[in-house]
C-alpha cells in the first residue's frame with residue numbers, strides 16, 4: 001500500500017493502540033456478569049481468548065501498534081474472597097511479557113465493569129468494605145506484575161453507576177439514588193487510594209480512569225427545557241469529574257434541586273486523562289420518562305448511525321478533548337470505535353476520528369494516544385455476540401479470526417501518520 005508523504009503531525013512517541021477488556025474476550029466462570037446475561041450460557045468463554053491469547057497478541061504485532069490497553073479479569077485472579085489464583089496472575093504477566101517483546105506498551109485496566117461474584121454478593125460498591133476489597137486486589141496486582149507503567153483504575157466509573165445504581169440493568173441491578181451516591185464516593189475513594197498504591201510500587205507510573213465522554217444536544221433547539229437538559233447532562237457527564245480531579249469534590253446538581261457535594265480523595269490524583277468517545281446524544285424533556293429525560297440518536301450530519309443506533313459524530317471528539325484539556329494533562333483516547341458489519345463504515349469512522357485527532361494536535365492540544373475499540377469481535381454488554389466492533393472478525397462457532405479491511409486500514413493509518 002502506498003504511504004502518503006505529507007508532513008507528519010503525530011509526535012514520535014504517540015501511542016497508536018487498540019483497547020480490549022478481559023471479560024468481553026474471555027468471560028470468566030467466577031464473574032458476576034456470567035450469570036447476569038443468559039446469552040453467555042452457551043458461550044461462557046466467548047472468543048476463547050484466555051487460551052488463544054498468544055495468537056491474538058500476534059495480531060497486534062501485525063497491525064503495527066505500539067500500545068495495547070487491556071484489563072485484568074479480577075474474578076479469575078481472586079475467584080473466592082480469600083483465594084488468589086497464582087496461575088491467573090502468571091497468565092497476565094505472560095501477556096505483558098509478550099507485549100514487551102513486541103515493543104508494545106501495555107496499559108492495564110484494573111476494573112472494566114465485571115467483579116468476582118463474591119464481591120457483588122457481599123461487598124457491592126455501596127458498602128464500605130468494597131474499598132478495602134478493591135484495594136487489596138490492587139495492591140496484590142501492582143506488587144506482583146512487572147513491566148507496566150500505564151494504569152487505568154476504573155473503566156467508565158459513571159457507566160458503572162448509571163447501569164448498576166440508576167437504571168438497574170447491570171450488577172447490582174439497583175435503582176437507588178442515595179446508594180448511587182455512596183457507590184460514587186466509594187469508587188472514587190478507591191481511585192484516589194489506588195493511585196497512591198500504584199505510585200508507591202511504581203514511582204514513574206502514569207495513572208488515570210477511562211472516562212466515557214459524550215456530546216449532548218437539545219432535541220429541539222428552540223425548547224428551553226431541552227436546552228436545560230443538555231446543559232445539565234453536559235455538566236454532569238463531562239465536566240463534574242474534571243472538576244472533582246481539580247478540587248476533590250463532586251458537585252451533583254440537577255435542575256430545580258439543591259446541589260449535593262461529595263468529597264473524594266482524588267484531587268490531583270491523575271497523571272493523564274483517558275477518554276472513551278463514541279457518539280452524540282440528543283435529549284428532550286418528557287415527563288413520562290425516567291427522571292423526565294428521553295434520549296435519542298439522530299443522524300443530523302449525514303454521517304449515519306452505527307449498528308447500535310448511535311450517531312456517528314466525529315466533531316464531538318474535538319469538543320470533548322477541548323473540555324478535558326482544562327486539566328492540563330496529557331490526553332489519551334482510550335476507546336473509539338464503531339459497531340458495524342460493514343468494513344467500509346468502520347474505515348470511514350476511523351479515518352474521520354483520526355483526522356480530528358490530527359487537527360487537535362495541529363491546534364496544540366496535548367493528545368498522546370489513540371486506542372481503537374477493538375481488536376477482535378467480542379461480547380458487547382447486554383447486546384450479545386453479533387455487535388461487531390472488531391478489526392478482526394470472529395466466527396463464534398469455529399473461533400477463527402479473520403482480518404477485515406479495517407485492520408489493513410488501521411495498519412496503514414499508523415504507518416502513514418506516525419513518526420515511529
Ligand code: BGC
Pocket residue numbers: 021024155156159212276335373380381
Ligand atoms: C466500554 C466497552 C464497550 C464499548 C462499546 C465502552 O463504553 O468501555 O466495554 O464495549 O463502550 O459499547
